[in-house]
Amino acid sequence: AQSVTQLDSQVPVFEEAPVELRCNYSSSVSVYLFWYVQYPNQGLQLLLKYLSGSTLVKGINGFEAEFNKSQTSFHLRKPSVHISDTAEYFCAVRVSGGSYIPTFGRGTSLIVHP
Amino acid sequence: DGGITQSPKYLFRKEGQNVTLSCEQNLNHDAMYWYRQDPGQGLRLIYYSQIVNDFQKGDIAEGYSVSREKKESFPLTVTSAQKNPTAFYLCASSISVRGYNEQFFGPGTRLTVL
Numbered sequence: 004a005q006s007v008t009q010l011d012s013q014v015p016v017f018e019e020a021p022v023e024l025r026c027n028y029s030s031s032v033s034v035y036l037f038w039y040v041q042y043p044n045q046g047l048q049l050l051l052k053y054l055s056g057s058t059l060v061k062g063i064n065g066f067e068a069e070f071n072k073s074q075t076s077f078h079l080r081k082p083s084v085h086i087s088d089t090a091e092y093f094c095a096v097r098v099s100g101g102s103y104i105p106t107f108g109r110g111t112s113l114i115v116h117p
Numbered sequence: 118d119g120g121i122t123q124s125p126k127y128l129f130r131k132e133g134q135n136v137t138l139s140c141e142q143n144l145n146h147d148a149m150y151w152y153r154q155d156p157g158q159g160l161r162l163i164y165y166s167q168i169v170n171d172f173q174k175g176d177i178a179e180g181y182s183v184s185r186e187k188k189e190s191f192p193l194t195v196t197s198a199q200k201n202p203t204a205f206y207l208c209a210s211s212i213s214v215r216g217y218n219e220q221f222f223g224p225g226t227r228l229t230v231l
Contacts, residue, residue, distance in 0.1 A: 012157065035217050044205075044225070044227070045225065046121075046123075046207055046209075046222035046223050046224045046225050047209075047220075048222070049219050052219055093159065104150075104162060104165060104214070105220065107159045107160040109157060109158060110157075
């Protein structure tokens with residue numbers, strides 16, 4: 004079975020600073036990886052996904068993530084954050100065979116200070 | 118616009134009462150899911166359905182029931198057997214349960230037991 008670890012439950016950062024939200028996964032088979040964002044009292048919205056090919060994936064709102072197979076990581080980055088990026092971010096993994104149900108991390112709360 | 122709707126947005130229930138949460142999608146997706154979200158716990162899968170008239174238990178199905186009589190609809194009933202039902206409930210759908218398909222989420226229903 005696969006699992007996902009989001010190493011930081013909360014990440015405070017000042018506006019216009021860079022940020023990295025960390026995600027590590029464990030799986031014995033090939034995986035598909037996703038990052039979602041959740042604003043307060045709303046559902047989740049897809050930021051980006053890695054299916055195959057280039058390990059650097061660009062998403063919406065200026066976010067990008069890099070798939071590192073050897074380190075089993077899929078960290079999310081943004082070079083300059085805005086106040087509006089304050090939200091909860093979830094990493095999710097789905098295996099390419101067997102159980103198709105995604106596994107979500109516990110989430111990282113990004114708090115952007117002015 | 119295609120999407121997922123959940124109603125109501127806020128729901129209050131007295132202990133001992135059953136309550137049904139609505140989830141409708143017009144994305145023509147085969148797969149639908151119900152998640153429960155508690156602070157700091159990420160998303161936990163309650164039930165999922167791959168096709169009409171078929172559904173499977175997730176990780177925390179006890180005290181919940183579902184039906185899938187129509188492709189567009191996947192209502193969740195929280196029964197009086199659920200010991201701690203106060204939570205944020207999210208419905209999601211995907212084209213199929215295959216791993217490379219991302220999930221689309223509804224806006225959620227916040228259930229409070231009084």
